[in-house]
Amino acid sequence: MSGVEQGGWETVIGLEIHTQLATKSKIFSGSPTAYGAEPNTQADLVDLGYPGVLPVLNAEAVRMAVKFGLAIGAVITRRSVFARKNYFYPDLPKGYQISQYELPIVGKGVLDVMLEDGTVKSIGVTRAHLEEDAGKSQHEGVGVSAIDLNRAGTPLIEIVSEPDMRSAKEAVAYMKKIHTLVRYLGICDGNMQEGSFRCDANVSVRRKGAEKFGTRAELKNLNSFRFVERAINIEVARQIDILEGGGTVVQETRLYDADKDETRSMRSKEEANDYRYFPDPDLLPVVVGEDFIDAVRATLPELPDAKAQRFQSQYGLSAYDAGFLIASGEMADYYEAVAALVPSDAKLVANWVMGELSAALNKDGLDITQSRLSAAQFGALLNRIVDDTVSGKLAKEVFEAMWAEGLEADVVIESRGLKQITDPAAIGAVIDEIIAANPKQLADYRSGKDKLFGFFVGQTMKATGGKANPVLLNDLLKQKLAP
């Protein structure tokens, strides 16, 4: 299901992605931003909203926001303005969040996203603004809520997309692209479990061909790619149900509940949804000059799209393979380190990194930086395939032993006797025995039962413990079986 069309309905999705910036200190105070500290040990007077304190803007947060803007080819606002977004909630002690409203630091940009069928779609980015995160509330206690303000004041950029996505899968592809990009840029650690990268989705449906958007619902609490996809699909089905039943969709905020796999209304918050934005008098306009922007531009790394292009031209990989390998910078670096050791077959390296290695990492819950095999160890194994020491099939056994026991490829091959038999005489002798032991199959083969060729291949492989060189084996069998 592409999701583009469901019984004559079209889905329209826009995302707001909250990206915590990887600064050491907070956006307006000198408190640390490290995750997981004891409650309220990283909240100073500014973060606590004490009277008489003044926010002072963190230069690194500005630099990171500009870096993101440049990476998506966006307009950088030369003079951006902080505004107060007013609402009451105990994890926001000041009673307002410092954000940007009319003049965000990053203006319009665009991101090209590759969809599952390989087509590329351009998704518009409306804006990205700097703001402070709020604290965290816990509601388990009787009659009380407990507040931890360590997160209050952590710098964020909120990346707002155009309503350009037409299915949950497109939304996920866009979100993954932003996730890859911010990690390439080194501006966010991308850790979704810890809330460093979070998403709200604006979802509506309309009759196919209609120009006007339907009424949207805003889905909150989407903290994994899987939840984004599921929540959107559930919400789309809910809205279509309402509309087909003759009802109307209410504009509201809805919370996704992963345990129940449903979205439900958060009306209580909606009622007070009047933020009364105005420029924050505590902060002057933020001016970024050409020299500042040029200096940031000079720090841009090779970006994901450029790297994917280079992988295709330099290593002869397909767009799909390149897209897989560049999804994280660390994975791409690992691939390139191995490919440098196995220069004759970059495609083989790609297959093994995407196949055996990724499967082993997934199974053990590791990322590529925690791989049990260094690029050098992995490259040494692949070189034993290239030089015909082991067959591709037995190389998998070697890989498993290396992974489990941390051994070198040559040690495993030697100690387990997995070296490929490439001596034609030795293979020929085995074939002769097999033929002699199976006169009926030989006769049938020679009388036209071509399928029995596979039988002889299997028998010979079995007799050699899978070690016969397959190409050689095929050639020899053909010769010997010929009448």
Added chain:
Amino acid sequence: MSLTPKQIERIAHLARLELAAEEIPAYSDSLSRIFGLVDELDRAQTAGIEPMAHPLEDQVQRLRADAITSPNARDLYQQNAPQVDGGLYLVPKVIE
């Protein structure tokens, strides 16, 4: 202009102020007079004038280096809190 009791109630709700019914006329009167002043400002000719984000319009925001300068002073700050538990600030329950 004159604000209706309903508008006064909404503004009070947004500001989390509890108003008794008999207080509403007084607030309506004084807030309406503030709006009257704003109406007067609205008559000023502002066509062609770029809005200011700050009265100190020739100055720009200073930036600070990304450095940790605030040590943990939780115990000191929490002396001002009515109720704490395990380092957390406790407030009347907010149900979402």
